[in-house]
Amino acid sequence: KPPVLLCDYRAPAWRVTDVELEFDLDPAATIVAARLAVERDPSEPAAPLRLDAEQLELLDLRVDGRRLAPEEYRFETDALTILLAVPRARIETRVRIAPDTNTALQGLYASGGGQSRFLLTQCEAEGFRRITPFPDRPDVLARYTVTLRADKARFPLLLANGNADGAGDLDGGRHWARFVDPHPKPSYLFALVAGRLESIEDCFVTAEGRRVRLFIHAEPDAIGRCGWAMQCLKMAMRWDEERFGRCYDLDVFHIVATHDFTMGAMENKGLNVFNAKYLLADPERATDDGYRHVLAVVGHEYFHNWSGNRVTCRDWFQLSLKEGLTVYREQEFESDLASRTLRRIEDVRVLWRAQFSEDAGPLAHPVRPDRYSEINNFYTATVYEKGAELVRMLASVLGRDGFRRGLDRYFERNDGRAATVEDFLAALEEANDVRLSPWLAWYAQAGTPTLEASERYDAAARCYELTLAQHTAPTPGQPRKQALPIPVVVALFDERGARLPLRLDGEAGTAERERVLPLLTERATFRFVDVPVRPVASLLRGYSAPVRLRWNADADDLAVQIRHDDDGFNRWFAADALSRRLFAQALASGAPDARQLDVWTRSLAQALADPALDPALVAEMLSIADAGSLAEGLVDIDPDAVHVARARVETALAQALAAPLLARYGELSGATDAQAVEPAAQARRRLRNACLAAVCRADPAQLPLAAAQFAQARNLTDRLGALSVLLSAQAAGAEEALDAFAARHAGDALVLDQWLTLQAVQPHDETVEHVAALTAHPAFRWTNPNNVYALVGAFALRNPRAFHRADGAGYRFVADAVARLDTLTPQVSARLATAFGGWRRFEPLRRALMHRELQRLAARDALSPDLADIVGRSLA
Numbered sequence: 115k116p117p118v119l120l121c122d123y124r125a126p127a128w129r130v131t132d133v134e135l136e137f138d139l140d141p142a143a144t145i146v147a148a149r150l151a152v153e154r155d156p157s158e159p160a161a162p163l164r165l166d167a168e169q170l171e172l173l174d175l176r177v178d179g180r181r182l183a184p185e186e187y188r189f190e191t192d193a194l195t196i197l198l199a200v201p202r203a204r205i206e207t208r209v210r211i212a213p214d215t216n217t218a219l220q221g222l223y224a225s226g227g228g229q230s231r232f233l234l235t236q237c238e239a240e241g242f243r244r245i246t247p248f249p250d251r252p253d254v255l256a257r258y259t260v261t262l263r264a265d266k267a268r269f270p271l272l273l274a275n276g277n278a279d280g281a282g283d284l285d286g287g288r289h290w291a292r293f294v295d296p297h298p299k300p301s302y303l304f305a306l307v308a309g310r311l312e313s314i315e316d317c318f319v320t321a322e323g324r325r326v327r328l329f330i331h332a333e334p335d336a337i338g339r340c341g342w343a344m345q346c347l348k349m350a351m352r353w354d355e356e357r358f359g360r361c362y363d364l365d366v367f368h369i370v371a372t373h374d375f376t377m378g379a380m381e382n383k384g385l386n387v388f389n390a391k392y393l394l395a396d397p398e399r400a401t402d403d404g405y406r407h408v409l410a411v412v413g414h415e416y417f418h419n420w421s422g423n424r425v426t427c428r429d430w431f432q433l434s435l436k437e438g439l440t441v442y443r444e445q446e447f448e449s450d451l452a453s454r455t456l457r458r459i460e461d462v463r464v465l466w467r468a469q470f471s472e473d474a475g476p477l478a479h480p481v482r483p484d485r486y487s488e489i490n491n492f493y494t495a496t497v498y499e500k501g502a503e504l505v506r507m508l509a510s511v512l513g514r515d516g517f518r519r520g521l522d523r524y525f526e527r528n529d530g531r532a533a534t535v536e537d538f539l540a541a542l543e544e545a546n547d548v549r550l551s552p553w554l555a556w557y558a559q560a561g562t563p564t565l566e567a568s569e570r571y572d573a574a575a576r577c578y579e580l581t582l583a584q585h586t587a588p589t590p591g592q593p594r595k596q597a598l599p600i601p602v603v604v605a606l607f608d609e610r611g612a613r614l615p616l617r618l619d620g621e622a623g624t625a626e627r628e629r630v631l632p633l634l635t636e637r638a639t640f641r642f643v644d645v646p647v648r649p650v651a652s653l654l655r656g657y658s659a660p661v662r663l664r665w666n667a668d669a670d671d672l673a674v675q676i677r678h679d680d681d682g683f684n685r686w687f688a689a690d691a692l693s694r695r696l697f698a699q700a701l702a703s704g705a706p707d708a709r710q711l712d713v714w715t716r717s718l719a720q721a722l723a724d725p726a727l728d729p730a731l732v733a734e735m736l737s738i739a740d741a742g743s744l745a746e747g748l749v750d751i752d753p754d755a756v757h758v759a760r761a762r763v764e765t766a767l768a769q770a771l772a773a774p775l776l777a778r779y780g781e782l783s784g785a786t787d788a789q790a791v792e793p794a795a796q797a798r799r800r801l802r803n804a805c806l807a808a809v810c811r812a813d814p815a816q817l818p819l820a821a822a823q824f825a826q827a828r829n830l831t832d833r834l835g836a837l838s839v840l841l842s843a844q845a846a847g848a849e850e851a852l853d854a855f856a857a858r859h860a861g862d863a864l865v866l867d868q869w870l871t872l873q874a875v876q877p878h879d880e881t882v883e884h885v886a887a888l889t890a891h892p893a894f895r896w897t898n899p900n901n902v903y904a905l906v907g908a909f910a911l912r913n914p915r916a917f918h919r920a921d922g923a924g925y926r927f928v929a930d931a932v933a934r935l936d937t938l939t940p941q942v943s944a945r946l947a948t949a950f951g952g953w954r955r956f957e958p959l960r961r962a963l964m965h966r967e968l969q970r971l972a973a974r975d976a977l978s979p980d981l982a983d984i985v986g987r988s989l990a
């Protein structure tokens with residue numbers, strides 16, 4: 115199949131104005147009757163009506179009530195094409211589909227087992243064509259009326275998008291319900307749910323005075339864990355009104371939880387579907403991270419109601435228009451409600467680990483790709499996380515009010531439309547009377563820019579010069595790169611942490627305390643005057659641009675930042691920079707530089723002793739980057755050497771701080787808020803677990819502390835934290851603890867997924883065999899994406915030491931899993947296969963072994979388009 119190209123975009127020749135759907139629901143065979151009102155674009159007089167159609171059994175086809183003769187249409191494997199002479203028509207189709215055997219989890223499928231097996235849909239990106247023949251592209255917006263009919267005992271709850279519009283009983287124990295969605299929408303936002311689910315209800319009155327009924331529906335054993343999500347939903351609705359002036363626009367909002375989902379959640383209009391993992395939470399069965407993820411994902415999907423649904427994408431190349439913007443909105447939501455610094459650190463860690471490595475390999479693509487073979491492979495860290503960074507840079511350039519004005523303009527101009535990145539930039543430009551066209555290059559150019567900083571201080575002239583230069587390495591299909599606009603936020607400090615003035619040469623007026631240096635060309639020098647002493651520069655504050663900063667700052671200057679910077683993010687950034695430098699030294703020569711190590715550990719000792727510092731920030735400073743992130747910029751990677759060098763730095767810190775870590779651990783153990791989930795309680799647990807890990811690393815004789823914490827834990831964060839320490843130390847009693855954990859949480863799929871993950875990420879030699887054995891555990895099913903990601907995904911993507919075992923056993927195991935999954939859930943197999951994407955960056959032996967597995971996959975018959983695309987691009 116030839117790739118789809120952005121430059122080939124053409125507006126649809128036929129529009130659909132209204133859709134009426136009738137479903138006779140049955141897991142084995144569901145009948146879907148559709149009535150479409152279609153209209154031809156007058157400029158396309160000859161175009162036939164092309165409806166996408168996949169895996170449908172066509173039972174009937176009529177145009178304006180007349181059944182078509184065979185020569186009047188073509189029904190192929192991917193489309194139903196109708197030759198129409200009239201400019202508008204009513205198309206009626208009847209098809210049969212089989213939800214029960216749909217393991218791809220796209221279109222209409224079944225979730226759960228036994229009594230509570232229920233039906234639901236997933237349409238984004240191209241699943242609607244597996245439900246009914248339709249122009250399944252985001253720029254066809256239609257009004258939907260949906261009638262569902264089903265057995266009342268098996269499917270008492272019937273839901274579709276929009277407001278309820280009648281329900282009643284039918285003969286034979288069946289019933290019906292109708293829904294009208296007044297907002298025109300693309301087909302990817304269609305959803306229905308039918309099953310025996312339990313519900314909780316709440317209510318929200320919008321700023322416009324609309325009374326909205328809120329529902330969360332889940333299987334009976336899960337409904338008791340939905341309260342937190344409901345609170346999060348109400349917080350999100352209020353926040354979007356206050357921060358962005360966006361109100362909800364239907365009388366009802368539903369969320370449904372499922373355990374069978376290929377991703378996190380889906381923003382279907384008025385009927386969000388959630389992976390249970392991002393919806394359920396209680397102290398016994400969710401970690402603190404779990405609670406925060408629920409907040410973030412409930413917010414994210416809700417915010418899509420404007421950034422995605424009211425204003426949607428013209429085509430899938432514009433995916434980041436909704437995803438980058440919505441991730442940004444989600445980040446701001448959590449930053450406003452919890453800790454901005456922490457959320458920033460987490461986002462930057464994800465960006466470095468997932469996006470930078472994507473950008474450095476064969477799967478690199480721009481935030482707005484210009485071609486794709488399989489769009490489902492473009493729901494990537496680049497489109498989501500880097501896309502959010504681009505929005506963040508634009509917001510910082512325009513300022514808070516300017517960005518709000520621009521976004522208001524964007525929503526107003528494009529409401530009910532399918533928009534492009536250009537529409538977004540145009541709205542921001544017009545509302546602020548600025549020119550943003552240089553920013554399009556950020557959307558079009560793949561690869562991570564390297565920002566090189568160098569400095570010079572002239573004491574006699576009281577002048578400080580900062581030179582910034584940018585460079586982006588070639589990526590597939592883009593050999594030459596252009597300079598991008600890079601906003602570099604800076605502040606200058608003296609060595610005691612007092613701010614220094616920021617007046618540039620030739621400027622009059624008072625000096626600012628923090629400013630944005632716009633780097634618009636390949637290189638620029640900024641000359642600050644009246645600088646009384648050699649300054650300590652705090653660069654890229656708040657991580658003001660998604661670039662790799664190369665700056666050989668003096669270790670003592672970094673220590674000043676760790677101690678005094680008033681940007682919490684940059685305190686962490688400085689600590690991280692120093693730890694990376696020590697890691698690089700350990701990797702190159704076996705040991706970190708003693709003096710710099712001492713600077714680092716003493717700075718962290720001070721942070722640990724500082725009662726004014728957020729304990730969560732201290733925990734983050736103590737947690738050095740994972741091996742994948744540390745190896746990100748390297749070539750000829752030897753994963754064993756990376757592991758050893760990282761462990762050396764980690765152990766050196768733990769030993770240097772052993773006594774204060776133990777003391778802080780003890781202090782934090784006195785807290786009585788074991789079941790509290792407020793940020794402050796979470797922060798204390800985070801630091802306590804970080805202390806525990808370090809204390810036991812420095813001295814295995816302390817492992818009984820972990821055993822005791824495991825035995826006494828009153829929440830999942832403490833229990834898992836302790837178990838993790840026992841496992842990574844391969845402590846006596848670790849096996850028993852694992853078994854006790856599994857017994858305690860038997861039957862709880864989400865908790866057992868974490869139990870699987872914990873075992874999958876152990877950097878031990880025998881982890882491969884252990885993980886392979888766990889695929890036979892009753893808690894694991896190949897057809898369940900959560901299970902697969904928890905076990906195989908964690909092993910392949912988060913355990914570089916074991917995945918890259920020198921005999922290739924890790925590669926073989928993962929490639930076999932990918933092949934097996936490809937016949938079940940292609941989207942999941944394609945995502946797992948990205949673990950091989952970086953193969954060229956490893957040392958020759960691993961490179962050859964990984965290459966062989968990719969070739970073995972490529973040689974298989976009947977690869978799914980999803981997997982064929984990843985393997986093909988990885989080998990190209």
Ligand code: B3K
Nearest residue numbers: 238239377379380490493
């Ligand atoms: N928009 C969905 C992702 C759909 C993925 C399709 N393969 C969830 C989200 O980003 O909110």
Ligand code: ZN
Nearest residue numbers: 414418437440
């Ligand atoms: Zn999204």
